[in-house]
Amino acid sequence: MRVGVITFPGTLDDVDAQRAVRYADGEAVPLWHGDHDLKGVDAVIVPGGFSYGDYLRCGAIARFAPVMQEVIEAANKGMPVLGICNGFQVLAEAHLLPGALTRNHKLHFVCRDQWLKVENTSTAWTTRYDEGAEILVPLKSGEGGYQADEDTLKELEDNGRVVFRYVGDNPNGSRNNIAGITNARGNVVGLMPHPEHAIDALTGPTDDGLGMFLSLLDTVVKA
């Protein structure tokens, strides 16, 4: 399994995403923002950070990076793509996922260990989880509030496209406590919390996040 991990200037969690891929026995392939090809990878992770400083709007510049044009094309053909935190923001800006991420409702950056409920276990990234399972992974973001119009929310809810939901008090004001969603096909997933920081209880709150990368392994092997 070869998994591309994109680095934009300002990307921070690329090393963590690469490590998570290795923990799932995959090969992490670094992709540079200026690359025009995906180097034959089986899947792509758009990691967290502050791409290009996020000075305009989170992810708004990154979506125009050359490598993103390749990702958009590949995703539309069914390649598994995961956007974590800033990566989720980038995928939303690139219209691979609906909705937008906005400033946390309490206006502070929030870093905390967050319980999530796994609600969709059929995406390319979540097959290893039991439906309804609760997992504990870090959440760390200043603009993690998920927003979408009523029609989009209904579309997501009616079709089981909410993949992760916050358990307990809403950390950032997300609509319907949404922490992560998928596209209609189930190959593209975006979430604000960080599964790649929860692959080893030594350095994370748990190893609950590893399931996402192992799920990908299953998906790639089956494909």
Added chain:
Amino acid sequence: MIDTVENAEATPGQEQPYRELGLKDDEYARIKEILKRRPTDAELAMYSVMWSEHCSYKSSKVHLKYFGDTTTDEMRSKMLAGIGENAGVVDVGDGWAVTFKVESHNHPSYVEPYQGAATGVGGIVRDILAMGARPLAVMDPLRFGRPDAEDTKRVLPGIVAGVGGYGNCLGLPNIGGEVVFDESYQGNPLVNALCVGAMRVEDLHLAHASGTGNKVILYGARTGLDGIGGVSVLASETFDDTAGKRKKLPSVQVGDPFTEKVLIECSLELFEKGIVAGIQDLGGAGLSCATSELASAGDGGMHVRLDRVPLRATGMTPAEILSSESQERMCAVVEPANVEAFLEVCAKWDVIATEIGEVTEGDRLVITYHDEVVVDVPPRTVAHEGPVYHRPIQRPADQDELQANTPDSLPRPAKDELLALIKTMAASPNLASKKWVTQQYDRYVRGGTVLAQPSDSGMIRIDEETGRGVALSTDCNGRYTKLDPYEGARLALAEAYRNVAATGATPVAVTNCLNFGSPEDPAVMWQFEQAVKGLADGCAELGIPVTGGNVSFYNQTGSTAILPTPVVGVLGVIDDVRRRIPTGIGAEAGETLLLLGETHEEFGGSEWAHHVHGHLGGLPPKADLKREKLLGEILVAGSRDGMISAAHDLSEGGLAQALVETCLIGEVGARVFPEGDLFTALFSESAGRVLVAVPRTEEQRFVDMCTARRLPWRKVGVVDPESNALEVQGLGELPLDELREAWEGTLPALFG
């Protein structure tokens, strides 16, 4: 007109605003003597900023020498670089070198809390980068005025947001620090920033500008008018007719963490390719500092062409370009053959890089502006041979009175009030949970964080294969230091040392950030001298060296000095982070709670006296560093043999607070049975104590070890996984929910 050397020679009598730039009459006279003429505007700007207290350590130098005098060869054996370099470097084993340093950014953070704190983080990170290391983590010891004061509501949230905003975007985990409130910091908060980094031993880079013909390359952000500070006096003189048209920028610098992140990755790629001969960060005093330090550390002279410096403002004078403290800039010395490769790496990262000069023969630093010489100086006179003062020292007249005013006469709580007091103290601003602050900091990024706040120390894994890592803690109790500066500094060292050992790491090196009032006040200089001696003597007793540090003077609210605050940072090494000791109990079924060390009736400067009675007087607790060392050895041995499942150091708030925290962090209850006078047992702040949890199966082996090595211990309780309360025998029980509300509720109630 630009003030050139030629012009300076021709106009010896021209008046210069040296006093406005902070230079004394005799200092100005000395500059003229060195140069054998009056300085140009640009030279005056350089000397004034480099000879400032902040850059030259002119009041502290004679005292700081004591650190070197008390460091033995044995203490130096693991030190690869020490005081005088950008940051100290220590050999930590497995071929790894670790560099760490703490610095102050106090005054800018009061003026503009967000940017002041943000650029404080940025500056210390570049210091670490300039040693050739990858920065790994940051910590922030902070001090504020009264928590309920109106201005604290401006200062604290701004500083916290600045530390977080910069560090989070930079991608460095924040793994610890301090938040302390005291009225003396009301008009002068302390923002100290620590950074730790690691490199392979062979990759250590020192700031040198050797090799005639080598190129000087400035890379990173453009240079602007921000952070020019006092030098604007010169600008208004030079540009008399246009002064009104120039945009005045604030003297506090503005940070751009994105640029710094790119600068880090770009620099590390440059180091990896081996194409950097010397490197220096640009911090305080900007190019003045970088060029004069690089040139004095090398074996030749240097020629710099200021007109080549990329600017972001128009009409900047040479003096302004030299003094600008625009952030996110580095200066490298590169062999001519490597310049092209250097520029290629910078282009990959979209980092602006410009050749601004070269290393020359001779020993002069010559700076030109459009081919006119504006600076021609011996660089060492700027960077290292500034004035040195032997400031008057006088023990304060009221010190005896302060020490005589012991807490003995303060009314003590009755037995039936003790339980409530545990909760009251847990909710007091200094002891309350700092989660409101630390949850604004990313502690996970890069995946190496093994321990972070609220643990006793932060711990970072350096080597993923072997598991080697380092632990860091910073501490200082300003009230102790006020009561006895010598003992207070030793206590700060003792606590930081203990905190590191409590996580299972072996303490190996010390850094410090000495925050004091005005050096022109003999009483403050006495505090300073005593604190330096206390810290240095303490380090010698413990056998670990001070590898670097920082002095910040002139910290005062109105005319009243802050509590003397020598923040001490201790670095520890752990060969395998998997054996780290956590702070919370309950990790294993069936744990016994043991109190290591001895408890005496010590309430001078205590949190109880402060919070309950607003009292400060008497003497601080005694620090027994031999005991601390033994305690540290026992903790490390216990961790190595898997005998300790949790440990928490006792400090402010005593045993009661340690119990509250270990229960709440571990999310389990405990039953404890303190002995003797319960008030003293619970709230005394005697040093040299650690609360440990040991699995019942290991209990005998562990206490046998303590007994054999003559470390006093006492069984004080048991962990009760079934209970949701802290039960104190003879007093009753406190439900954990209630305790948590008290401990965690204070800061959100104050700051929203």
